Amino acid sequence: MVSETAPTGELCSIPALLARNARLYGASPAYREKEFGIWQSWTWIEAAEEIRAMAEGFLALGMERGDYVAIIGRNRPAHYWAMVAAQMCGAIPVPLYQDAVAEEMAYVLEHCGARFVVCGDQEQVDKVIEVQDRVHSIEHVMYNDKRGMRKYDHSHLHWLHDVQAEGRAGHSRFDGELDKRIAELDYDSTCVMLYTSGTTGKPKGVVLSNRNIIETSKNSAEFDHLKHTDEVLAYLPMAWVGDFIFSIGQAMWAGFCVNCPESPDTMMTDLREIGPTYYFAPPRIFETMLTNVMIRMEDAGPLKKRMFDRYMKLAQKVGPAILDGKPVSGMDKLRYALGNLFVFGPLKNTLGLSRVRVAYTAGEAIGPEIFDFYRGLGINLKQLYGQTEASVFITQQPDHEVRSDTVGVPSPGVEVKIGDNGEVYYRSPGTFVEYYKNADSTASTKDAEGWVATGDAGFFEPDTGHLRIIDRAKDVGKMADGSLFAPKYVENKLKFYPDILEVVVFGNGRDMCTAFINIDLTAVGNWAERNNIAYASYQELAGHPRVLDTIQAHVEEVNRSVAEDEMLSGCQIHRFLVLHKELDADDGELTRTRKVRRKIIEEKYDDLITALYDGSAKVSTETEVTYEDGRKGSIKATLELRDAAVQEPRHRRMAAE
């Protein structure tokens, strides 16, 4: 294990790192945000001043050591500053998912007993005010965007800039106190508390100390040689541990610049303008980007299309090898260089990925073709495996050892072992302190020696030492005939088709597997347009016979490939249906990080599952949906159930011969 003592006496908190960065990299940019069409930037010195003013403003409002400060908003510099400012005051920042409805927010705010809430805009303030009758701990609410806030009662409501102004005005009163509190922070002080989205039950507050965050940031920054000249785009939810590590932990440790997009809708344009050198995205984003490229290429002229097809084929063949430094023939190298000039370079530029030195994807499995597409273009896309409780990093792929089906080797400082039941365990300096106010869960997750159960089943590949994840340990089950049931394995294979967005496979304890499928509206909609298929709604398109035909072809193709795997051949899908609505986090069907909640889906669509197993050809159903503003409605639909051809498993075939 890497040494866990503080590196030098002073660098054991985020505020201390901020002070160091202001000293070392003073004039280089620390934060940028696009506003009013222009990139505004703050140097490390300016950022340190802003944060200090905010912290002194917090002191003026009476922030005490150990207070919890909730932060709800999209990625904006002021929100990151609020987190660091809270730390300076000895308080604990708790970032929340901004798209959470008031109900979910109430639970977290009450659980941590937040005294202060920093909101991004009116929308968030409204939600906080709504829950305030129930959550009595909240004393002061601050907001960053002034719009629409004029008519609110401001007795306990403050504009963040006013708070800073007050801090600046009173600096002579607060300087001493603030410096004292900053000096009190050590490696064991809590750095941040993050609520896990929780595929089951209520969210849990994961307490991460300065040691967790700083050690992890240090090790991972060294692993990928991150420097103060790097650039990241901060666009993933602030409540997610990854964003905290990338945009605060590593940014503070390495001293690189955090860029905030103008609005969630402009992410792709902003990405292109910034051209980050270090980039993280969940597989879904890479998928969407690829789908968009493919859709646009369908509409391109014949010359462009021929060039694209020809050079992409070459990229698939030699691109990953060139990236991994493996030998490639001189002719291929030359052709790849030409491709780079005409196709890959411009394409990477359009995607905003020209300057990317290190890119990561995690959270879900990524389709091999998608992975190879980006690596073929020369983008160093790698996979990592992690979770909130580990301060992200458990395993990651070193340069030159990248494959789509593994998640890499243990990250520096992390020990990994496989339990008897196949579950993955780890122990690291990043291992969380505890679940807040939940000793039982802490004890059942982390044992006395510090080993944490990930809840994932996996194994190490004997010859490479890379870890492979099969599925959630609790989702892995047995079919009625005793063969292994690993739904994720099949779901991922199906999700790699661009027109399939989401899949849920059932079959635990049953005699056959069945599936719910969500179509991808962008891809299928574009296909429908090109084939002159008219449709009025998502529901109508999802139920179109030709769409069902296509999906059936995909399912059968996947069945053929699943049948090849000895262990998992029982997981072939016998029957499926295409859902009439998209699975949605607002309806509780997905987590906020878009993971499928099996239990809830099983209960909610009980009638559909029954129909899948009783052999009926059609089923009528009514489903409750929640709109973005929290109102409820329902949609009715009659769904067609389809049978898919399955293969005799290979080992049984051979036995018969």
Added chain:
Amino acid sequence: MNDMTQGYTTADGRKIGGTLMEMKNITLRFGGVVAIKDISFDIREGEIRAIIGPNGAGKSSMLNVISGFYIPTEGEVWFRGQRRPQMKPFQVAQQGIARTFQNIALFKGMSTLDNMMTGRMTMMKSGMASQALWWGKAQREEDENREKVEKIIDFLEIQAIRKTPVGRLPYGLQKRVELGRALAAEPKLLLLDEPMAGMNVEEKEDMSRFILDVNDEFGTTIALIEHDMGVVMDLSDRVVVMDYGKKIGDGTPDEVRNNQDVIDAYLGVSHD
């Protein structure tokens, strides 16, 4: 509510000022057709004033009189305490009146940003030559105006379509861009001709919020025509009701809602 010479305070605590515009005995004839017959009403500073009425009641004609597009056959238009002489629409625009149209009137091939910049045309003073060379004063002016426009883009949350040609945008967004162009002129009085026509519920809610925010944030006085009764009653401070070119009601939404003439004309006479 009638001693309002010095303004009044609305139910939600907004201060409404004195008279901004006054229509005195307006009559508008097209040949033999009488579109508007002897109508008088006022618009006060800071208020949201709605004009409603069944189809063919003369609402759009009224709006066109306010915007200076039609010259009333009889009667006077008073704006900011002065009687308005006959004016060309661009002169009216220079006075601080901007409008949107029932059938969107944007430059389809131009980007959102360029469309909105045209809203600031009346404020640009540099000559054609320096505009063409984009040098000196013209460049400075463009920067200043762009800054104002960017504030409005931010306000209307249309950053993502800044560079998109307007013709490619969905209808609801085009309506929003049109509102943006009107706002770019920094009007004293904003005229909205059926801002919600053809929108779905979500788009209507968005638009309503923008209208209220414009009024709140910039203190812009707004006069609007709208068919959606729910929207009108929620948004406006006072409502003028027209039927067959005549004014049949004027007052707060509640007063209008309970006015028998209005109920008869607008919702149909009940036969019981």
